[in-house]
Amino acid sequence: xxxxxxxxxxxxxxxxxxxxxxxxxxxxxxxxxxxxxxxxxxxxxxxxxxxxxxxxxxxxxxxxxxxxxxxxxxxxxxxxxxxxxxxxxxxxxxxxxxxxxxxxxxxxxxxxxxxxxxxxxxxxxxxxxxxxxxxxxxxxxxxxxxxxxxxxxxxxxxxxxxxxxxxxxxxxxxxxxxxxxxxxxxxxxxxxxxxxxxxxxxxxxxxxxxxxxxxxxxxxxxxxxxxxxxxxxxxxxxxxxxxxxxxxxxxxxxxxxxxxxxxxxxxxxxxxxxxxxxxxxxxxxxxxxxxxxxxxxxxxxxxxxxxxxxxxxxxxxxxxxxxxxxxxxxxxxxxxxxxxxxxx
Amino acid sequence: xxxxxxxxxxxxxxxxxxxxxxxxxxxxxxxxxxxxxxxxxxxxxxxxxxxxxxxxxxxxxxxxxxxxxxxxxxxxxxxxxxxxxxxxxxxxxxxxxxxxxxxxxxxxxxxxxxxxxxxxxxxxxxxxxxxxxxxxxxxxxxxxxxxxxxxxxxxxxxxxxxxxxxxxxxxxxxxxxxxxxxxxxxxxxxxxxxxxxxxxxxxxxxxxxxxxxxxxxxxxxxxxxxxxxxxxxxxxxxxxxxxxxxxxxxxxxxxxxxxxxxxxxxxxxxxxxxxxxxxxxxxxxxxxxxxxxxxxxxxxxxxxxxxxxxxxxxxxxxxxxxxxxxxxxxxxxxxxxxxxxxxxxxxxxxxxxxxxxxxxxxxxxxxxxxxxxxxxxxxxxxxxxxxxxxxxxxxxxxxxxxxxxxxxxxxxxxxxxxxxxxx
Numbered sequence: 001x002x003x004x005x006x007x008x009x010x011x012x013x014x015x016x017x018x019x020x021x022x023x024x025x026x027x028x029x030x031x032x033x034x035x036x037x038x039x040x041x042x043x044x045x046x047x048x049x050x051x052x053x054x055x056x057x058x059x060x061x062x063x064x065x066x067x068x069x070x071x072x073x074x075x076x077x078x079x080x081x082x083x084x085x086x087x088x089x090x091x092x093x094x095x096x097x098x099x100x101x102x103x104x105x106x107x108x109x110x111x112x113x114x115x116x117x118x119x120x121x122x123x124x125x126x127x128x129x130x131x132x133x134x135x136x137x138x139x140x141x142x143x144x145x146x147x148x149x150x151x152x153x154x155x156x157x158x159x160x161x162x163x164x165x166x167x168x169x170x171x172x173x174x175x176x177x178x179x180x181x182x183x184x185x186x187x188x189x190x191x192x193x194x195x196x197x198x199x200x201x202x203x204x205x206x207x208x209x210x211x212x213x214x215x216x217x218x219x220x221x222x223x224x225x226x227x228x229x230x231x232x233x234x235x236x237x238x239x240x241x242x243x244x245x246x247x248x249x250x251x252x253x254x255x256x257x258x259x260x261x262x263x264x265x266x267x268x269x270x271x272x273x274x275x276x277x278x279x280x281x282x283x284x285x286x287x288x289x290x291x292x293x294x295x296x297x298x299x300x301x302x303x304x305x306x307x308x309x310x311x312x313x314x315x316x317x318x319x320x321x322x323x324x325x326x327x328x329x330x331x332x333x334x335x336x337x338x339x340x341x342x343x344x
Numbered sequence: 345x346x347x348x349x350x351x352x353x354x355x356x357x358x359x360x361x362x363x364x365x366x367x368x369x370x371x372x373x374x375x376x377x378x379x380x381x382x383x384x385x386x387x388x389x390x391x392x393x394x395x396x397x398x399x400x401x402x403x404x405x406x407x408x409x410x411x412x413x414x415x416x417x418x419x420x421x422x423x424x425x426x427x428x429x430x431x432x433x434x435x436x437x438x439x440x441x442x443x444x445x446x447x448x449x450x451x452x453x454x455x456x457x458x459x460x461x462x463x464x465x466x467x468x469x470x471x472x473x474x475x476x477x478x479x480x481x482x483x484x485x486x487x488x489x490x491x492x493x494x495x496x497x498x499x500x501x502x503x504x505x506x507x508x509x510x511x512x513x514x515x516x517x518x519x520x521x522x523x524x525x526x527x528x529x530x531x532x533x534x535x536x537x538x539x540x541x542x543x544x545x546x547x548x549x550x551x552x553x554x555x556x557x558x559x560x561x562x563x564x565x566x567x568x569x570x571x572x573x574x575x576x577x578x579x580x581x582x583x584x585x586x587x588x589x590x591x592x593x594x595x596x597x598x599x600x601x602x603x604x605x606x607x608x609x610x611x612x613x614x615x616x617x618x619x620x621x622x623x624x625x626x627x628x629x630x631x632x633x634x635x636x637x638x639x640x641x642x643x644x645x646x647x648x649x650x651x652x653x654x655x656x657x658x659x660x661x662x663x664x665x666x667x668x669x670x671x672x673x674x675x676x677x678x679x680x681x682x683x684x685x686x687x688x689x690x691x692x693x694x695x696x697x698x699x700x701x702x703x704x705x706x707x708x709x710x711x712x713x714x715x716x717x718x719x720x721x722x723x724x725x726x727x728x729x730x731x732x733x734x735x736x737x738x739x740x741x742x743x744x745x746x747x748x749x750x751x752x753x754x755x756x757x758x759x760x761x762x763x764x765x766x767x
Contacts (some may be wrong), residue, residue: 081573088543
């Protein structure tokens, strides 16, 4: 049921090989990022459901033992409560990493996130803020997650001013973006594609480093089409680009990394260069973040476009178990889209 | 029914020690062994009984009766100076409310909410706290902020949204906030402050501080989803948070009898394992004593405490409400005549010669002058410049926001005569 690229495992090195690098998967990288955050600031905490024993995905393994019961702890099962609890800690001067067990379960906290977290600074004219809050949640397809363990929820929150949203594609990005998210004095939503926890392996610096929020990463350079995605989709785009090379097409693959704010400069420069654009995400196509990107790109690059901007996304259904392989924006679907765009 | 507890050591015990060890074996009187200790004792009964309450409705703690007489031996009220402070603050709040309510009627401010009938809940509790205690409020607790010294001018500036509003004119009137006075900025969504207050109280417990976070909310807000995790988290995570419910009988038009079927908000506190008390919210001495004690208990036991103050909303819900549509004028008049907290304290102080007609007149006049002069001043005051529109969304505006700001300014300049505010 997993796509070809996932079955073969996602392995790539995204950092230059040199001293001080360790090979690790994305779960460990996130663990490292959180450990660093907790070690560098005594007034910082990590909490969520089942975080105390290490979390259901083990991202928090060992942290309670190292930092103690008061700093790494379980909350009762309540998402709206745990996000709000984090808000209270932030205004009392703490940095908070709050874990939502699955992005599919973030919705009870929607009011707290949209009406409180996002608006806290604005309504208080910066006299108060919850800049110390990072909300982490595993997201996206995992192969068997179905409707309630597979959702990609970035577009619900991208619509709300005041939120910063990032999605790592692998261990190097995860640790670097985690550090940036923790340091940023704005609340950050950190969505972690859960299938990549174990499947994405790469070289990660032992020393702290940051990936700038708001900057996209050109993963593969090309001249014919700009392909934009994030998270799990990045490897699918790379695989599709490799496939398309056989037909003589040169695809530029961009990992957006930051959904809000997104890297307008890198993206528009790329589309102006290639003249064609495909945006791809797992979330349903209607009102997915691809819609915003598509609209913004055509507004800025209209005269450079050789073909309509394509979106290859999940369909407008809920995430199905039995039909997952058809539902996902798979490599064959991306290849078809490349063909269609080139032949327009 | 007695039982023996046989502790079983587990290798992970040290890392996960809690107040109750869930896998500690419990032995009952018949020698049966349970592998889980559910509620602390696992006692048994052969009688099946369905209960909807733990007893009769909890009585209201009171020190001063409606005639202004002390009815408690243990709690004897406060001394002359303290009573004068209480009276001054309650009267002041009442005068400000009267004038600003009328100001809204005259179109001078867009919206207002009064505190008539609830002055004791504000002043009594505020006085029992320390200035460094954090306050999370709902919207009908400006008396707490006033007690702490928030200037009337700042209040009016916020209501009109002028340059002197520290909130930059972002919110509707009465959505005050003040770092200086440890008062979190008010937000309109109901009940959202409750679990946030639990979080703030958590830090105070962890740091072992002589500090609490008090959270005010109404009987209606207590029905919101956020109420549940607020109390549950505060109790399980041991937070130094005081939950103060102003049960004023109404949530806009919905009377308390339609808001809950149990024994009010008090019983819920008990249900979550939280020390709880119900007080006569119109008795400023009782409110003071209960809040003071609650604060002590919270810090001593490193735990939340709940106070349900039974009071009455003397005014309309807001200037957008006409409560004559859902309650009789008699109900309002009778209640205010009998239970008005200001009148009640006045009777007590009058009998002792602690508050004269001149005192009353003086504070009303001084307050009135201050409000009127603030209104006059703020009505002529500038507003924050439109450039501020994009500030404070983030710590620093994004490039996109800057682009949008430039668009607003360009458009405003081009169509200046179409808009009320100048660039």
